[in-house]
Amino acid sequence: MQTIISPLLVSHRLSLAPSVPRLLNNHHRAPPSIRLSSHRSTNSLRLFSSAAAAAASASRDSEMATEDVQDPRIAKIASSIRVIPDFPKPGIMFQDITTLLLDTEAFKDTIALFVERYKDKDISVVAGVEARGFIFGPPIALAIGAKFVPMRKPKKLPGKVISEEYSLEYGTDKIEMHVGAVEPGERAIIIDDLIATGGTLAAAIRLLERVGVKIVECACVIELPELKGKDKLGETPLFVLVSSA
Amino acid sequence: MSGNKEEEDPRINGIKTKIRVVPDFPKKGIMFQDITTVLLDPKAFKDTIDLFVERYRDKNISVVAGIEARGFIFGPPIALAIGAKFVPLRKPKKLPGETIFEEYELEYGNDRLEMHIGAVEAGDRALVVDDLIATGGTLCAAINLLERVGEEVVECACVIELPELKGRQRLKGKPLCMLVEYR
Numbered sequence: 001m002q003t004i005i006s007p008l009l010v011s012h013r014l015s016l017a018p019s020v021p022r023l024l025n026n027h028h029r030a031p032p033s034i035r036l037s038s039h040r041s042t043n044s045l046r047l048f049s050s051a052a053a054a055a056a057s058a059s060r061d062s063e064m065a066t067e068d069v070q071d072p073r074i075a076k077i078a079s080s081i082r083v084i085p086d087f088p089k090p091g092i093m094f095q096d097i098t099t100l101l102l103d104t105e106a107f108k109d110t111i112a113l114f115v116e117r118y119k120d121k122d123i124s125v126v127a128g129v130e131a132r133g134f135i136f137g138p139p140i141a142l143a144i145g146a147k148f149v150p151m152r153k154p155k156k157l158p159g160k161v162i163s164e165e166y167s168l169e170y171g172t173d174k175i176e177m178h179v180g181a182v183e184p185g186e187r188a189i190i191i192d193d194l195i196a197t198g199g200t201l202a203a204a205i206r207l208l209e210r211v212g213v214k215i216v217e218c219a220c221v222i223e224l225p226e227l228k229g230k231d232k233l234g235e236t237p238l239f240v241l242v243s244s245a
Numbered sequence: 246m247s248g249n250k251e252e253e254d255p256r257i258n259g260i261k262t263k264i265r266v267v268p269d270f271p272k273k274g275i276m277f278q279d280i281t282t283v284l285l286d287p288k289a290f291k292d293t294i295d296l297f298v299e300r301y302r303d304k305n306i307s308v309v310a311g312i313e314a315r316g317f318i319f320g321p322p323i324a325l326a327i328g329a330k331f332v333p334l335r336k337p338k339k340l341p342g343e344t345i346f347e348e349y350e351l352e353y354g355n356d357r358l359e360m361h362i363g364a365v366e367a368g369d370r371a372l373v374v375d376d377l378i379a380t381g382g383t384l385c386a387a388i389n390l391l392e393r394v395g396e397e398v399v400e401c402a403c404v405i406e407l408p409e410l411k412g413r414q415r416l417k418g419k420p421l422c423m424l425v426e427y428r
Contacts, residue, residue: 087341094341098361101321101331108325134317135333138284139325142291148284148318156314158267158277178281 073109078242080106081222095222095244097132097193110136113241114219115143118189121216125188127151127208129175129200132193136221140191149181151190151204162210166203175203184212194222195238198229205236256292261425263289264405278405278427280315280376294319296424297402298326301372306399308371310334310391312358312383315376319404323374332364334373334387345393349386358386360394367395377405378421381412388417 080100087094100106118140127149128137134150141148154163154174161176182188190204201218208215215236223229223240230238263283270277283289301323310332311320317333324331337346337357344359365371373387378401388398398419406413406423413421 082342084341088338096341098333098340098342098364101324101333102364104324104328104330107321107331111325131314131317131335131339134314135321135331138290138318139322141284141287142294142322145287147287148290150281150284150314150318152314155271157281158270158279159265159281181281181285 071113073113074241076103077106077110077113077221078244081242081244083244095194095224097135097221100221101135110221110241111139111143114140114191117219117239118217119144122187123189123216124186125149125182125208125213127177127182127188127190127204129190129192129204130156133191136193137191140189140219147181149177149188151175151177151207162207164203164207164210166199168199175200175207177207182208182211182213186213188213188215190215190218192218192220194224195220195229195240196224196227198227198232201229202232202234205233254296256296257424260289260293260404264425264427266427276427278377278407280318280404283404284318293404293424294322294326297323297374297422300422301400301402302327304399305370306372307369308332308365308391308396310360310371310373310387312373312375312387313339316374319376319402320374323372323402329372330365330369332360332371334358334360334390345390347386347389347393349382351382358383358390360390362394365391365394365396369396370399371396372399373401375401375403377407378403378412378423379407379410381410381415384412385415385417388419392417 077100080103082096082099084094084096086092100110123144123146126137126141126146128134128151130150130152138148154176157176157178160179162179163174163176165172165174188208190201192201195201205215217237217239218233219239221241223243225243226245260283263286265279265282267277267279269275283293306327306329309320309324309329311317311334313333313335321331337359340359340361343362345362346357346359348355348357371391373384375384378384384401391398400420400422401416403421403423405425405427408426409428
């Protein structure tokens with residue numbers, strides 16, 4: 001599967017200045033750490049730091065021999081994401097997309113990249129995972145003329161629901177969808193801001209498949225490839241804009 | 246302007262008929278206004294957003310603040326269309342960075358709404374968006390948060406109003422724009 005998706009052929013290496021979103025006290029902020037994704041089975045618009053690209057080019061010449069295909073909008077999107085160390089607990093580098101939402105160009109470009117990918121794929125359902133999937137899903141749905149289906153934590157949806165359980169580090173959680181929101185045979189994409197372990201997305205896939213929907217792809221702004229979330233998605237492809245390790 | 250229903254626009258009725266009323270949710274006696282059925286109709290959803298965008302595009306709004314979680318569905322499309330930033334206002338402990346909070350009353354007890362510090366710049370003109378206004382408590386907390394950091398809250402925008410709960414009076418004098426009333 002291709003990992004590089006872009007109509008533009010660009011051979012320069014992108015140097016990522018850790019640009020500071022016009023934000024606040026940054027004593028909690030580390031520059032976004034983004035390196036070359038080694039997971040070739042994820043479709044992504046990769047972002048390179050110059051050091052990583054140099055290292056990669058030395059070790060994987062044949063893959064880097066062709067032009068690095070890189071949509072120029074990706075750099076701005078990636079640099080607008082704020083990394084917050086030790087949230088929600090020590091050791092976790094939290095990928096904060098709220099700063100992306102404050103950058104009107106970056107937010108617009110993020111949506112445009114997904115819309116360009118899906119608009120001619122006959123998608124009738126955009127399913128968004130609560131709550132950050134609610135921010136990215138609806139603009140995509142509106143632009144491609146699809147329904148938006150919120151997938152929610154238990155007890156939030158007022159009507160009759162179907163649920164799917166999934167594992168957490170400790171214990172389990174559930175994701176729910178309204179009965180009748182989708183019909184068998186519909187083609188769907190599932191949106192969330194980020195894929196980590198893939199547990200939530202896998203549950204969302206199972207939920208939609210149970211009612212006969214075909215999931216064309218899962219789409220996230222960010223992937224944490226080291227957590228191998230892609231492996232939980234079975235046959236469903238994953239598309240991300242930024243791979244962050 | 247003390248509140249303004251989009252009158253006579255033919256799109257309004259199409260939106261209204263798509264809202265599903267679920268009795269006794271989350272508890273007996275409440276007629277819950279379910280907007281998920283509006284989202285299943287691409288035309289009704291688009292019309293909803295278009296009505297707000299038409300109203301706000303020339304009003305120099307630089308911030309759209311959306312209240313978790315259903316405000317996250319309507320706020321971002323409006324923000325994108327009018328070129329404003331989107332600021333999520335969230336339940337406690339969800340936002341990872343430094344935050345400020347505003348407490349507000351529930352029927353039993355209190356809850357809090359949080360916003361990231363530095364999300365907005367003093368002097369921005371802001372809109373607050375949610376799917377529905379009931380008592381107005383959450384919207385009032387949102388207005389307070391934005392004003393504390395120097396924003397000018399221009400208006401609150403909701404798809405649905407429950408006028409009998411008089412939430413409109415709790416908005417610190419800010420106008421309310423809604424599309425559909427439920428009595």
